[in-house]
Amino acid sequence: MTTAQPSLAAPGAAGGSQDVQPTPLALLLLGREADPRSERGVECPGDLPSPSDPDLVERARAAKEKLGDKVFVLGHHYQRDEVIQFADVTGDSFKLARDAAARPEAEYIVFCGVHFMAESADILTGDDQKVVLPDLAAGCSMADMATAEQVAECWDVLTEAGVAERTVPVSYMNSSADIKAFTGKHGGTICTSSNAKRALDWAFEQGEKVLFLPDQHLGRNTAVRDMGMSLDDCVVYNPHRPNGGLTAEQLRGAKMILWRGHCSVHGRFSLDSVNDVRERIRGVNVLVHPECKHEVVAAADYVGSTEYIIKALEAAPAGSKWAIGTELNLVRRLANRFAPEGKEIVFLDKTVCFCSTMNRIDLPHLVWALESLAEGNLVNRIQVDAETESFAKLALERMLALP
Numbered sequence: 542m543t544t545a546q547p548s549l550a551a552p553g554a555a556g557g558s559q560d561v562q563p564t565p566l567a568l569l570l571l572g573r574e575a576d577p578r579s580e581r582g583v584e585c586p587g588d589l590p591s592p593s594d595p596d597l598v599e600r601a602r603a604a605k606e607k608l609g610d611k612v613f614v615l616g617h618h619y620q621r622d623e624v625i626q627f628a629d630v631t632g633d634s635f636k637l638a639r640d641a642a643a644r645p646e647a648e649y650i651v652f653c654g655v656h657f658m659a660e661s662a663d664i665l666t667g668d669d670q671k672v673v674l675p676d677l678a679a680g681c682s683m684a685d686m687a688t689a690e691q692v693a694e695c696w697d698v699l700t701e702a703g704v705a706e707r708t709v710p711v712s713y714m715n716s717s718a719d720i721k722a723f724t725g726k727h728g729g730t731i732c733t734s735s736n737a738k739r740a741l742d743w744a745f746e747q748g749e750k751v752l753f754l755p756d757q758h759l760g761r762n763t764a765v766r767d768m769g770m771s772l773d774d775c776v777v778y779n780p781h782r783p784n785g786g787l788t789a790e791q792l793r794g795a796k797m798i799l800w801r802g803h804c805s806v807h808g809r810f811s812l813d814s815v816n817d818v819r820e821r822i823r824g825v826n827v828l829v830h831p832e833c834k835h836e837v838v839a840a841a842d843y844v845g846s847t848e849y850i851i852k853a854l855e856a857a858p859a860g861s862k863w864a865i866g867t868e869l870n871l872v873r874r875l876a877n878r879f880a881p882e883g884k885e886i887v888f889l890d891k892t893v894c895f896c897s898t899m900n901r902i903d904l905p906h907l908v909w910a911l912e913s914l915a916e917g918n919l920v921n922r923i924q925v926d927a928e929t930e931s932f933a934k935l936a937l938e939r940m941l942a943l944p
């Protein structure tokens with residue numbers, strides 16, 4: 542479990558007499574507290590600068606300069622340009638958490654990403670480093686699809702069916718600290734979209750089945766596309782149905798028990814998007830993220846993580862054409878970066894597809910967080926409790942030790 546600690550002393554924080562101590566529920570309703578059981582936090586506390594303030598860029602620069610080496614700003618690949626310009630490093634969630642751990646002199650880690658990423662950074666950084674999420678409402682809908690209670694209930698169902706002891710949990714990095722801790726406690730490992738196959742290979746050496754959390758698509762795509770399993774080897778556990786909607790027999794017959802979760806951004810791409818772009822752009826290469834649905838991945842030319850996508854485009858020859866199935870901020874940045882090299886890069890879908898929660902971290906939130914820190918106010922700290930951290934770390938260490 543995580544605690545998020547918004548500053549109640551933030552300037553301009555409205556709401557009554559100083560003598561009255563608001564209850565956690567009241568704070569939640571007022572929009573000044575995170576829901577510790579959910580990725581879905583609430584509005585940012587404090588006195589945010591207006592988005593139309595013409596001095597925002599200058600204010601961010603000044604606050605960052607004042608903080609100097611005390612602050613390290615991490616920018617996820619899917620983040621807006623206005624925020625990315627202030628990032629000391631960019632990358633995917635795991636790379637960023639490791640980058641933060643490699644900067645022990647930075648007292649404040651400002652994570653321009655989503656809640657589970659800030660948790661991972663807190664787990665991997667030193668005790669005296671404080672991780673700040675500029676907007677507590679920046680959560681991940683996928684991570685929210687697997688709560689600790691639901692996963693504990695699932696394990697009971699597996700135990701009842703007599704398969705739990707032969708099942709190894711493998712959890713995607715995009716999960717809450719609670720789920721990572723569950724994974725560590727039950728002998729499992731974490732994976733990223735880059736090492737999912739290695740994680741599954743390892744898991745099948747430890748047991749006969751895998752419970753894959755929380756992204757069914759990454760689990761299915763890795764099992765079927767990379768490991769030669771069939772779709773029939775996979776079943777989907779739906780936490781909203783009794784016994785996950787599965788019989789004990791189905792659980793006993795499955796190799797992969799996929800949690801019914803998905804990314805709301807990558808889950809939007811369809812087979813029609815692929816067929817349509819192939820009709821519109823002759824000779825286009827379709828490159829998609831493995832969080833996309835199985836039929837999209839099966840129809841694509843290339844599949845890989847965000848880091849893979851970036852490297853593939855770096856290596857692409859001039860004159861090549863690419864349709865990319867991942868978050869729009871990243872695709873736009875890549876299109877602009879590689880246009881001078883004569884590489885044509887388009888977004889796979891016709892409709893816009895931002896990660897709306899990640900996009901909550903905008904320049905006003907970043908300015909507010911940096912200025913607060915520069916004034917000595919620690920705001921929006923994300924802190925994972927010690928027990929959760931130790932089991933989550935165990936699962937992360939198993940991932941780091943993967944062959």
Ligand code: SF4
Pocket residue numbers: 619655680681682683684715804805806807868896897898899
């Ligand atoms: S892109 Fe998908 S998985 Fe990534 S943070 Fe957004 S909702 Fe979560």
